[in-house]
Amino acid sequence: MKLLTHNMMKSHCKGVVNGFPLKLSSTQVELKEVEFNADFITRMLERLEWGALVDAAGQLGVADGLPEMAPSSGKEEEDEEDVLRKIHHVLLEVEITEGELECPETGRKFPIKNGIPDMRLNEDE
Amino acid sequence: MKEKEYLVVFAHDFQDFRIPELLSVCEMKGVKIEIEGASNQHPYCFITVQQESDIHTILSRCVMIQFIVEVWEKCTSRKELCAASFTGYHSSTSFNILLHSFGRKVAMADKIELIEQIEHLPLDGTVNCVHPDQVYYICERYAPNTPTPDMVVFGPLVGRSDRNVVDRFAVKKRLYIGRTTMDAQLSFVMANLAKTERGEFVYDPFLGTGSLIIPPAYHGAYGMGSDIDLKALHGWGKSTKATEIEYQENQNIAGNMESYSLSNRYLGCYSSDFSSGLLRDTPLFDVILTDPPYGIREASLKVNKDIKNSQFSLSEQFLELLNFAATHLVTGGRLAYWLPIIRDLYQGDVSLPQHPAFQLVYNCEQVFSRKSSRRLVVMLKTRERNEGETSFVVGDSAHGQYRDLYFAKN
Numbered sequence: 001m002k003l004l005t006h007n008m009m010k011s012h013c014k015g016v017v018n019g020f021p022l023k024l025s026s027t028q029v030e031l032k033e034v035e036f037n038a039d040f041i042t043r044m045l046e047r048l049e050w051g052a053l054v055d056a057a058g059q060l061g062v063a064d065g066l067p068e069m070a071p072s073s074g075k076e077e078e079d080e081e082d083v084l085r086k087i088h089h090v091l092l093e094v095e096i097t098e099g100e101l102e103c104p105e106t107g108r109k110f111p112i113k114n115g116i117p118d119m120r121l122n123e124d125e
Numbered sequence: 126m127k128e129k130e131y132l133v134v135f136a137h138d139f140q141d142f143r144i145p146e147l148l149s150v151c152e153m154k155g156v157k158i159e160i161e162g163a164s165n166q167h168p169y170c171f172i173t174v175q176q177e178s179d180i181h182t183i184l185s186r187c188v189m190i191q192f193i194v195e196v197w198e199k200c201t202s203r204k205e206l207c208a209a210s211f212t213g214y215h216s217s218t219s220f221n222i223l224l225h226s227f228g229r230k231v232a233m234a235d236k237i238e239l240i241e242q243i244e245h246l247p248l249d250g251t252v253n254c255v256h257p258d259q260v261y262y263i264c265e266r267y268a269p270n271t272p273t274p275d276m277v278v279f280g281p282l283v284g285r286s287d288r289n290v291v292d293r294f295a296v297k298k299r300l301y302i303g304r305t306t307m308d309a310q311l312s313f314v315m316a317n318l319a320k321t322e323r324g325e326f327v328y329d330p331f332l333g334t335g336s337l338i339i340p341p342a343y344h345g346a347y348g349m350g351s352d353i354d355l356k357a358l359h360g361w362g363k364s365t366k367a368t369e370i371e372y373q374e375n376q377n378i379a380g381n382m383e384s385y386s387l388s389n390r391y392l393g394c395y396s397s398d399f400s401s402g403l404l405r406d407t408p409l410f411d412v413i414l415t416d417p418p419y420g421i422r423e424a425s426l427k428v429n430k431d432i433k434n435s436q437f438s439l440s441e442q443f444l445e446l447l448n449f450a451a452t453h454l455v456t457g458g459r460l461a462y463w464l465p466i467i468r469d470l471y472q473g474d475v476s477l478p479q480h481p482a483f484q485l486v487y488n489c490e491q492v493f494s495r496k497s498s499r500r501l502v503v504m505l506k507t508r509e510r511n512e513g514e515t516s517f518v519v520g521d522s523a524h525g526q527y528r529d530l531y532f533a534k535n
Contacts, residue, residue, distance in 0.1 A: 040347060
């Protein structure tokens with residue numbers, strides 16, 4: 001599971017008011033190369049919750065070099081591509097292969113096995 | 126100088142998809158095109174474009190096209206071709222002449238005899254069957270039970286399409302497949318109708334074995350998805366291939382992407398009911414491509430709890446899909462999905478699920494039988510949804526009762 005996926009998910013447990021972000025714990029993390037596309041990263045910036053991304057990255061020890069605020073598009077910065085590549089790395093190349101997601105309100109746990117989170121709920125949840 | 130005309134030679138299959146695929150690719154690539162003479166009865170049509178590079182652009186994406194020929198002479202009989210003047214055309218490079226026919230097989234000897242009878246053939250280079258500088262085509266169309274052609278076209282081959290991907294990505298050669306795996310050709314056509322492009326984010330909420338995100342990844346998009354079936358995502362369980370019993374360790378979606386060298390555009394998957402509200406309520410994706418269950422083949426289908434009158438209604442699923450797309454697609458994003466149809470009950474576009482924030486773009490039918498078919502529906506999100514707006518369908522009988530009517534005896 002990539003940090004992009006974690007950033008997209010909120011808790012879907014019944015009755016939860018603010019289920020974002022899910023708590024993340026990882027027992028195995030791998031790095032996996034993903035093709036860089038500056039356009040893609042730039043467009044995704046608007047769709048991300050930046051704070052949660054920085055927090056999750058910090059938790060996994062890969063937040064070095066990540067700006068505190070999301071870079072705003074349109075501003076020509078000298079090392080713009082470097083920043084985008086750093087964001088790309090954190091967002092797409094850090095792979096949680098074994099671990100757990102947890103609903104911040106109910107504590108309900110969702111296992112991550114072989115990189116695939118099992119987010120299925122039972123009928124009553 | 127006469128405007129150049131080109132003959133498109135399609136594969137003679139999935140007829141309802143051919144012109145829409147061509148138009149979609151032209152629109153996606155900014156190609157202005159005029160089409161003439163297209164028909165579901167034969168695999169030819171004539172087109173004009175603004176420059177020859179447009180032909181190569183078309184060939185780079187359209188998989189229903191086999192090749193395109195520049196028209197030097199367009200005739201309605203062999204006699205006419207043999208007497209044609211070929212004014213303004215000439216070549217001295219080495220060449221080979223091939224014949225493509227529809228509606229009748231033309232023997233090699235017959236083809237050679239025909240070529241020898243072309244009086245003013247403007248080619249004075251040497252014949253080279255192995256590595257010609259230029260291939261020329263004679264294309265002949267025969268009406269049913271007619272010994273003479275009603276269309277005979279001659280001209281140089283401009284190029285062949287990327288149709289070899291259909292073979293390269295063929296399902297029977299794929300590492301990991303299941304009962305729901307989409308035919309390779311159709312999955313490429315689907316990506317073209319949805320206009321998936323390099324750098325876009327594509328999502329499939331009924332991912333299954335991941336067949337639909339392969340063509341977008343091939344074209345440079347990033348793909349991911351989800352499915353209620355965790356086993357399908359992991360590649361656990363019994364194989365559906367005749368030669369295998371259990372799936373091996375690398376037989377899963379990730380394994381497929383790796384075998385095609387597309388891992389670097391695969392963003393992963395997770396198991397979930399897509400309508401449970403797991404994703405943040407905000408635009409996330411550029412394209413949603415999917416093939417939801419029809420209620421026929423899937424053993425693990427979750428039955429809708431709100432069954433009315435003990436009839437299984439598929440409507441809920443497609444209305445939920447449209448609402449999901451309304452929330453999670455960016456404005457300008459596309460939803461492409463397959464909708465099963467009972468043909469007797471289908472009344473045109475009005476039978477399809479609708480949403481105020483969406484515009485219907487394509488609606489192409491793949492016929493299964495006299496009774497049933499499925500339609501590839503492509504919708505464009507034209508604006509953000511307003512408070513209270515939701516999907517609706519005007520009567521749902523064409524697809525809502527698909528499962529019951531499919532199994533009904535008559």
